[in-house]
Amino acid sequence: MTRRRAPSHRRPASKAAGRLRIIGGEFRRRLLPVLDRPGLRPTPDRVRETLFNWLAGAPPGAQVLDLYAGTGALGLEALSRGARQAHFVEGDAAVASTLRSNLATLGANGQVTTGDVMALLDAPADAAAPYALVFLDPPFRRGLAEPSCTALEAGGWLAERAWIYLETEAELTPRVPASWILHREVRAGDSHARLYRRLSSPGDAC
Template identity: 40%
Template structure:
């Protein structure tokens, strides 16, 4: 059983009381077919794109080529994680976003990326991520990204528990879960006792685990 830990130290500017921190207007795809392509980011409350440095670390963990993997990007937001997986030749990527404006921006960004098509299938759904996940068969996906708004603790917990049922990481992949720094790694691991947080990072106000199944 492997274990790996990283702390990314970056000064955090205090937030103005009553206001959410402003997201960047553009973020870039790190690698693959769409390397260096930019994604537009909406200024929406709760929208918190996974940073370039964190995504670079995550896909170093996963490997640069995701051929054959079926991926779910829950609470997709900007789509940075799902589009990054598609760029790296995932077999299929389904991005789920229930906010109407964010879903429309996902479609617009994907339309621009299509000038350089990827070999895998990409599906962008205007759906509730948790309800969709509950409808999926056991062990029907290989890589699942979970990154809901940080204030939605109960939603995160339910999504992680369902993902542990749906994910089959025997051919690679796993469950990537991003959560606020106020929660401990041990608390999150306790939600899915059959999985192990083997890759772990801390970056500013966020923590993240890449879970792998103990079955293997």
């Protein structure tokens, strides 16, 4: 279900290897190159379709933050479906460069930061914050999920009623901020995907 995994968790090669297909919205059916890196694969079509069905009308006009972006499949999909702007953060410089090229090919409104996600989140929130939609897909088994969630909440990165998509290894039940309410979840293979809604006040409901 993920965009990046350790080599031991790589899926078998398929006809779609090396390509990302946008599945909905303005850029539907566009094919984009994916850099050949161990464990780097676009989030599968069916998972993206499920996620954006969960989100329903959330993306239009949204400011999007895609952390540990990899191929940028989720952020690009959000831009295709009407998000206003997306900020991608990726630590691998070559992968980030490919993502910039793909944004230019689409003519999409996005920016890519090459660097460490935790260092970014521990700094003051950027000018585009607060974000209404966040994709968070840290590498498995490195203890990054919970600190990333805590930093997102504490640093002023999230809009009131923001949506946060978190993907982790299947065996992990992450602790998230108390203001995040689980909206939907699904397990597939070695991954567990959860979509949270941030409450603007304790009395709010999802």
